[in-house]
Amino acid sequence: MSAARSKARTRAFQILFEADHRNVDPLTVLADWVSRAREPKPDEGTPQVGEYTMELVEGYVEHARRIDDLISQYAVGWTLDRMPIVDRNVLRLGAYELIWEDGVPDAVVLDEAVEIAKEFSTDDSPAFVNGLLARFLELKPSIRR
Numbered sequence: 001m002s003a004a005r006s007k008a009r010t011r012a013f014q015i016l017f018e019a020d021h022r023n024v025d026p027l028t029v030l031a032d033w034v035s036r037a038r039e040p041k042p043d044e045g046t047p048q049v050g051e052y053t054m055e056l057v058e059g060y061v062e063h064a065r066r067i068d069d070l071i072s073q074y075a076v077g078w079t080l081d082r083m084p085i086v087d088r089n090v091l092r093l094g095a096y097e098l099i100w101e102d103g104v105p106d107a108v109v110l111d112e113a114v115e116i117a118k119e120f121s122t123d124d125s126p127a128f129v130n131g132l133l134a135r136f137l138e139l140k141p142s143i144r145r
Contacts, residue, residue: 090113106140
């Protein structure tokens with residue numbers, strides 16, 4: 001798994017997280033990030049937004065309703081609203097990439113989602129994220145129909 005792809009996933013997660021936290025459209029946050037990165041003299045900490053980050057955010061937005069329905073349906077004991085914001089957005093990104101991005105091996109998607117959960121969420125989150133995404137992997141053929 002490439003470092004560039006890992007960074008792109010983390011950026012996409014951060015954009016989804018920010019959009020969710022601010023209650024705005026992820027494409028608005030994506031546009032903000034892109035314009036800040038392209039300023040003549042961007043701030044030191046301004047993250048660059050690569051092609052794959054844009055693909056992931058746009059892909060999630062395209063399938064957002066279906067993804068949120070799936071998470072709601074299969075996250076036993078959790079409603080989408082009550083789920084930790086980090087977990088919800090790691091799952092959104094992972095579900096999109098797992099189900100609709102054919103160029104990435106499924107195992108890589110699961111590993112990367114678990115890594116993001118480890119870095120940004122609670123001790124229980126990696127197992128929760130892995131379990132739910134593994135369930136989506138089993139259901140992938142029927143979900144894509």
